[in-house]
Amino acid sequence: MTMEAKLAFSQDSPPISIICAAKVAGLPLTIDPSLASGSAPTLWFGSGESLHGVNPILHFIARGASFSSFSGQNAIEFGHVAEWLEYAPMFLSGSEFENACSFVDGYLTSRTFVVGHGLTIADIAVWSNLAGIGQRWESLRKSKKYQNLVRWFNSIDAEYKDTLNEIVAAYVGKRGIGKSPAPSLKEKVHDSKDPSAPEVDLPGAKVGQVCVRFAPEPSGYLHIGHAKAALLNKYFAERYQGRLIVRFDDTNPSKESNEFVENLLKDIETLGIKYDAVTYTSDYFPKLMEMAESLIKQGKAYIDDTPKEEMRKERMDGIESRCRNNTVEENLSLWKEMVNGTERGKQCCVRGKLDMQDPNKSLRDPVYYRCNTDPHHRVGSKYKAYPTYDFACPFVDAFEGVTHALRSSEYHDRNAQYYRILQDMGLRRVEIYEFSRLNMVYTLLSKRKLLWFVQNKKVEDWTDPRFPTVQGIVRRGLKVEALIQFILQQGASKNLNLMEWDKLWTINKKLIDPVCARHTAVLKDQRVIFTLTNGPEKPFVRILPRHKKCEAAGKKATTFANRIWLDYADASAISKGEEVTLMDWGNAIIKEIKMENGVITELVGELHLEGSVKTTKLKTTWLADIEELVPLSLVEFDYLISKKKLEEDEDFLDNLNPCTRRETPALGDANMKNLKHGEVIQLERKGYYRCDAPFIRSSKPVVLFAIPDGRQQASLN
Template sequence: MAEEIKVDTPPVETAPSPSPAPESAPTAAAPVKPKKVKGPKPAKSGGAAPKGKDGGPNYNINLQNAEDGKVVTRFPPEPSGYLHIGHAKAALLNQYFAQAYHGKLIIRFDDTNPSKENVEFQDSILEDLELLGIKGDIITYSSDYFQLMYDYCIQMIKEGKAYADDTPVEQMRYERTEGIASGRRERTVEENLKWFQEMADGTEEGLKNCIRAKISITSPNKTLRDPVIYRCNLTPHHRTGATWKIYPTYDFCCPIVDSHEGVTHALRTIEYRDRNAQYEWVLKALKLRKVYIWDFSRINFIKTLLSKRKLQWFVDQGLVSGWDDPRFPTVRGVRRRGMTIEGLRNFILGQGPSKNIMNFDWSLIWATNKKVIDPVAPRHTAVVKENVVKITIEGGPAVPYKEQKPKHKKNPAVGVKQVIYASEVYVDQEDALTFKEGEEITLMDWGNAILKTIHKEGETVTGIDAVLNLEGDFRKTEKKITWLAATEEATPIDLVDFDYLITKDKLADTDDVKDFVNPNTVFHTPGFGDLNVRDMKVGDIIQFERKGYYRLDTAYANGQPAVFFTIPDGKVVQKYGAKKA
């Protein structure tokens, strides 16, 4: 089934039923009977979209025949995986145009493939949409319309616009490619109805068949070469159970449900452009109300998979912790890595509904995120545990003491933290290697110190003796160093960095993902953080000064280290999650 952007959710609202069908439409009762909802009439005049309700961007795009107050868009995720940032773009753009024209947004689960779909994915999609600030005016399900689509298929068969075909899959694919008519194309209406009933009953012979639209055999647009519109599937559906044994394809379902739900403008990614002709053919063949199509480009990132099938493979192989793995491009994955909802929305809406296909570097989206977190992220201190260097400070306090300091010097509203001052402090080996005896340095948020003796074993610094010089001028020192009091309150931490899951910028259709798996994608750096780490909660975003931004993934407890995930800051030289050299 095609993936246009799909998700699944539990019955949050009573799903509305289709608006009244044309006189020629079938009238059989559906197994699921949602309430009726009137859709707007097609707009008669276009107009520039005003700003959205949130005062967001105005793309100055005139949707074809859009009328203010009557535009209806829809976001149709398939509940076969978790929401990723490509889906987020589609959802946000559909919401934008609905709000810009003071219209409605339908969230519709395209649940027509029971082999892939379940309630878990459905629920997660609704939750992630809510986090993104997206709430549909209506929540519906394609499964609400199974009976309606079944009856429309019978109508097409009776009108000679569809036929049953039991041609083996590989042969059918070959014939479509070569423009060869199926040997079953001229079956009579009676034969086609018989085999469709066999399919509906799930009989052995019925399972060999599918229903194909009778459009063209030689069209240059191969999507019009008698596409499959119905197929058998005996897997119980997560909403309708075993009621149905046949299901419509996405390309048959989508135009029918769009038209009946009152959708005026269907936003589709540019990959669907060839299939737009098929969408329009279905509407015309069934004499349904016209729906206007607006194409926009899919969002792509280098070395990133957005195929739910391939992401599922990583989950199944145990190569990631789940759909919320911080290396995944899912909404949950990037949020766990430290992406804020505001940063994600700002980036996606900033790209707009362009039709140009672009492969983005992750640095762009993380740079947008940095603008959100930098003004509010509390500043804290951490040192790397490996070969940590202890400086013994002459003139330092005889007994360690604590003082309250601002968490963010430029934003007092962030609050205060405790800083311990002691005569022994830890500094990073990386800093210590740059020191020279007799040099004066600045211990940030304390004062200056003069380095007297530097102890080494080979090239490794093992300790330093220094003298506190609080009268020293910090403006004259070359090195401003982060430090941590060497007390029992230095808190164990684990700083975790990530790299791409795959090694190739963009996988070709013929590439096997197994051949491009990056074997090393997680990097751990044990360290010590200041005592304030002990009070932090999962999800807190902070900055360890001179190290970067981090999100707390596992809180400190019973001596077990607090686990922090690095948040990329958008520097061009930094890959998404790549370990810094």
């Protein structure tokens, strides 16, 4: 920045991170706290140009700094800086503050700076958001709870003490450096091809006049890709104080059912999406048929009986159908055959007469109507001809008053078709707003392909934990809040991204770890008895917290006895004479290791409760050898396909993962009889689990689904 610039912001929301960054970068700013409350900060230049929003301005400052490394030393570091700028406002959310502190504290364990090996604007953004918290952070700073975070904070503080603390002193108490928890979609709705680009608006949108729609086809359950579309529609409806319609695009009776409608509504509710109306394309079948007939009469559509494969080839080659110049009378006669579902009618379809030579193949006389004699889930056998999505969607959008149609960029080539059909129908223009489809590694999102797994019993049903459906991933242990957070991080970017599941499960771990109860289990077929010669003659019980840092998790009864079970993996790691720590009890010394054929059969030792837990190498979980132990089935899952990304010409059937589910029998502490369906727990030193089938009787195990924690898992194969 070679010229002076003016930073305008609202007085109740001073962007401390921007002011701090400019000071550190040595860039002059004129401060103008004159904007209306709630306004995004704006950086004005003498030329009249401007930048809006916290992150775009921070990126600009980083690039204009006197030292180039302020935005990262290379392209990868630049990307990491961008990620941290988006994460920094997490500290401003009351509910997420401690989770953010915990995460960054762990991240900084072996790091001096947030990104790379030198100071970047990411350090300043995180520092200023922490400093902007005020007393709550200062209290933690004096404690020893987050030592790595405090060490890093103090080093920045010492380096730029006069510069930064002067700003904090002037503005803390007035800060609003991003009042909503990060990642906020409002901060994310921009074209991420250019990280400095300002927030993107819906074209031509006016507050109070926007109407959007989420239009799933009821041919499957809502999956993670649909969830992105649904949440973006929710966001824009709320942002512009407009309307949101949920519309079921039910134009193919062969694929659709009431089961799918009911579960889609259930999933929409699960995502917390409030809508103004639920409609169905089938509500408009009479009007759609009238429109099709009108276009035929106007010569804008015709009936074609060319076989399907031949028609596809003609479209690819730009060859006009021999039926294209049929008379209106001939077309209306065949249209009647289609409407009545006769054998002749079934050979035909309605095609729009657009342009067979257009380079955009979607404009080469697309199909508007087809015959289908399967009964419809709502209207039964009343209709024998049904509109295609391409024909029905623009009509119903215009008819329902939709102002902006959000759809993924995979449909980009069909946008011209959408507008042309609206034009031929004589209807008002509906603006299309594109966003990138959410693609996940090792994941199929095609409902047709997912249906194959259901029909061939490769999974239980659409709620199977291996499925990317909302119900499937929630059943596996994902919190809806984590899913929403993950999707909103993607924003409305048009960039095509292949996302890792690890990122989603990492967010989930941050939500469940602080609150989920702790329990103990040993593997049933891989355990060793440990006899304590000086242990209690009779078993006794102590009441312990289910989570040492979360009182709300409740209490549990732990039995102490002179014979206890250890996991074989722990037993095999112990040497004779070694002192180990029995978690929640104290130390014990191994006196004897009994073996048969090279396999450990028993450990013998004695309690040494006065021993220091700091000196022991192994801290092991254990369970008293009592009859009340609960049978468990620990279930792990793997991806359904074995390849990270399938190319367009690859068949998913050639890339099926041979082993996607593994069950391991185990025994759990007696308290696990009280687990509720859906409850999330942590098995000490084993991981996080969700209870899918609670205790009924001792002969039937409690089923626990393993929840990924964001770290790469080993394959089940």
